[in-house]
Amino acid sequence: MAAPPRPLDAWFDGPLGTLLLEQERAAVARSLECAFGLHCLQVGCWGAPDTFLSLARTRRTALVATAGTAGAALIAEPSALALQSDSVDVILLPHTLEFARDPHEVLREVARVLTGEGELLVLGFEPFGGWSLRNAFTRGGFPPGIDRTISAQRLADWLKLTGFEVGATDRFLYIPPVAGLQHGRAAGIFERIGRRAWPRLSGAYLLRARKRVYSMTPVRLRNRLRTAVIGGLTEPAARRAS
Numbered sequence: 270m271a272a273p274p275r276p277l278d279a280w281f282d283g284p285l286g287t288l289l290l291e292q293e294r295a296a297v298a299r300s301l302e303c304a305f306g307l308h309c310l311q312v313g314c315w316g317a318p319d320t321f322l323s324l325a326r327t328r329r330t331a332l333v334a335t336a337g338t339a340g341a342a343l344i345a346e347p348s349a350l351a352l353q354s355d356s357v358d359v360i361l362l363p364h365t366l367e368f369a370r371d372p373h374e375v376l377r378e379v380a381r382v383l384t385g386e387g388e389l390l391v392l393g394f395e396p397f398g399g400w401s402l403r404n405a406f407t408r409g410g411f412p413p414g415i416d417r418t419i420s421a422q423r424l425a426d427w428l429k430l431t432g433f434e435v436g437a438t439d440r441f442l443y444i445p446p447v448a449g450l451q452h453g454r455a456a457g458i459f460e461r462i463g464r465r466a467w468p469r470l471s472g473a474y475l476l477r478a479r480k481r482v483y484s485m486t487p488v489r490l491r492n493r494l495r496t497a498v499i500g501g502l503t504e505p506a507a508r509r510a511s
Contacts (some may be wrong), residue, residue, distance in 0.1 A: 272457075272493045273367075274411065275411040275413075275414075277412055277413045277414050278397075279406065280413050281316055283447055285347040286412065286459060287441075288444065289400075289412070289442065289473070290320060291375045291394055292314050292441045292442050292473070293315075293321075293363070293406075293441075293473065293475070294320060294324070295363065296392075296439045296441055296475040297324055297390065297392070297475065299439065300323050300390050300475055300477050301325055301326060301359070301390070301441065302326070303326070303359075303446075303447065303483040304326060304327070304359045304388045305326055305327060305358070305383065305472055306327050306328075306330070306358025306359055306368030306384070306387070307327060307328050307358055307360050308327055308328075308329050308330075308339045308356065308357045308359070309322065309325035309326075309329070309330045309331075309357075309358065309359040309360075309361070309500050310330075310331055310332075310334045310352075310357045310360045310361070310382075311331070311332045311360075311361045311363065312332070312347050312350070312357070312360060312361070312362055312365055312366065312375075312379070313332065313333070313347060313362060313363055313364065313390070314335075315363035315364055315365075316342070316363075317340075318332050318338075318341070318347065319340075319350045320356065321361055321363060322361075325359065326495065327358055327359055327422075331343065331346070333345055333350060341499070344501055346371065347362075347369055347375045348371060348374035348375050348378050348380065350378050350379075350382055350481055352382050353382075354381050354382060355382075355384045355385065356382060356384065357382050357383055357387060358383075358387050358388065359387065359388045359389075360379050360383055360387070360388070360389050360390070360391070360395060361389070361390045361391075361392075362375070362389070362391045363392045363463070364392050364394070364415070365391075365392060365417050366391065366393065366418060366419055366424070367393060367394065367416060367418060367419065368414065369401035372419065372427070373427065373431075375386070376427060376428065376431045377431060380431050380432055380433065380469065380480060381494070383480045384480070385480060385482035386479055386480060386482055387479070388401070388477065388478075388479055389428075389433065389477070389478045389479070389480070390475060390476075390477055391424060391475065391476045391477075391478070392474075392475050393406060393418065393421065393424065393473065393474055394418045394472065394473050394474075394478070395418070395420060395421065395440070395469070395471050395472065395473065395474055396418040396419070396420050396445075397420075397469075397470055398442070398470050398471050398472040398473070399445045399446055399462055399470075399472055400401030400442060400446045400473065401418045401472075401485045404418065404448065411446065420492065421438045421440075421474045421476050424476055425438075425478075426492070427451065428459070428476075428478045432477060432480065432481050432483060433478040433479060433480055434479045434480075434481050435476070435477075435478045436477040436478055437477060437479075438474050438476045438477075438478075438495055439474060439475040439476075440464070440468055440469070440471035440473075440474045441460075441465025441471055441473060441474070442472030442473040442474070442493065443459050443460050443462070443464065443467075443470075443472060444460065445459065445485075446472070471480075479503045503510050
């Protein structure tokens, strides 16, 4: 028996859900242009399974989601991925942290699974943007099921503590969350004015980060190399003559 449709699935079929996915898909496409490798993993379902994964330039793609999600290659909690460490080149979190019980655990698990220099893309709603403000006054969340919002700045701080090098933040969705404004001249006007006048008050953002790799030389090996170099030096001519 198929799982019943979630309120979020029905919301995506509406005008505001369609607008959100269009703008987020464009942002993900820009970020994935230079993200290569073997595996691209989307952790968390957001829209259709191929909404974002079809844009990946890696050789393989997969969706990790919870039970009852069609098209998922792996059923697992975002904070406990059944994957080897250092095995995935690109990971996308489409609002996954906003649904997670413990976002920090999710980020630590993502850091474990990503390869060295692996890319992380995170989609989120800006807390002071128009879409988050509507979420605060909508029963059941807006979009449905959203428990919290995390600012791009706070997320950047978390990522730095988790061992990531934070890149640029792509901000978008300055259109108010009102049906009827998503098309035509009004949409373009809101986007242009918003980007110029209040860029940090976007409705949503995409933050890009890279897993840092530290190269370390063991102390014993370093001392051994130093001794070998010193011992191999040629003695001064005056000492040899004596």
